[in-house]
Amino acid sequence: WGRLGWVWVSTLGYLLLVHYSSPNTTYRFYAEVTYLPLSIFVATPFLFEIMPSIGKPQWWLIALALLMVDRVLVIRSNAPTFTQRLDWLERRIGEARQQEGGKRFYTNTYEAPMDTLIMPWGVAYESLLLTALESPDSAATLFIQEAHNKQEEALRTPDLFIAAFDQLPARQLPDRYFQLGSGLYRWIEE
Numbered sequence: 001w002g003r004l005g006w007v008w009v010s011t012l013g014y015l016l017l018v019h020y021s022s023p024n025t026t027y028r029f030y031a032e033v034t035y036l037p038l039s040i041f042v043a044t045p046f047l048f049e050i051m052p053s054i055g056k057p058q059w060w061l062i063a064l065a066l067l068m069v070d071r072v073l074v075i076r077s078n079a080p081t082f083t084q085r086l087d088w089l090e091r092r093i094g095e096a097r098q099q100e101g102g103k104r105f106y107t108n109t110y111e112a113p114m115d116t117l118i119m120p121w122g123v124a125y126e127s128l129l130l131t132a133l134e135s136p137d138s139a140a141t142l143f144i145q146e147a148h149n150k151q152e153e154a155l156r157t158p159d160l161f162i163a164a165f166d167q168l169p170a171r172q173l174p175d176r177y178f179q180l181g182s183g184l185y186r187w188i189e190e
Contacts, residue, residue, distance in 0.1 A: 003045055011041045081118075088116050089127050093140050096188045103140040104185040106155060106162070111190045112144050120144035121164035128161070132178050139178040143185060155185045 018034045096105045123144045132139040143162045170180040
């Protein structure tokens with residue numbers, strides 16, 4: 001009973017820690033990520049206490065295979081959401097390059113489709129990685145400016161890479177992967 005008690009205490013303690021530290025989490029997939037360590041709390045005693053007493057592992061291998069297939073199907077069912085996000089980024093940056101030229105663009109949360117982007121804070125990095133897939137000199141970035149995170153001065157500073165949580169000189173990015181060159185951020189509208 002002592003070990004079972006430790007499983008319950010650690011599980012409930014972890015859940016309290018997660019929910020008190022971020023009670024207003026609105027992003028479903030972000031909340032799910034914080035639940036992943038719970039599998040360790042449950043699987044460890046299961047592996048060391050219950051599995052040895054079961055005997056033949058044949059049906060456990062089948063159960064594990066079914067669990068893996070289930071997880072792959074869940075990932076596959078969520079793929080369209082994230083594919084739409086990448087498609088929008090690719091299309092929007094391509095249009096901005098044709099209309100405005102340059103490699104640095106910004107817009108705000110009112111102009112961007114937030115139901116597609118889900119979490120705007122990652123767009124600057126994601127767009128940089130996505131556009132650099134073709135070649136390092138094709139790298140471009142799109143910064144989504146949130147109302148509470150105005151960075152007007154930084155947007156007027158040449159040669160910066162701006163993201164929601166940091167700003168750094170573009171020369172600090174690994175030149176082997178990202179060649180943003182020099183320039184200012186340009187406003188784009190939807």
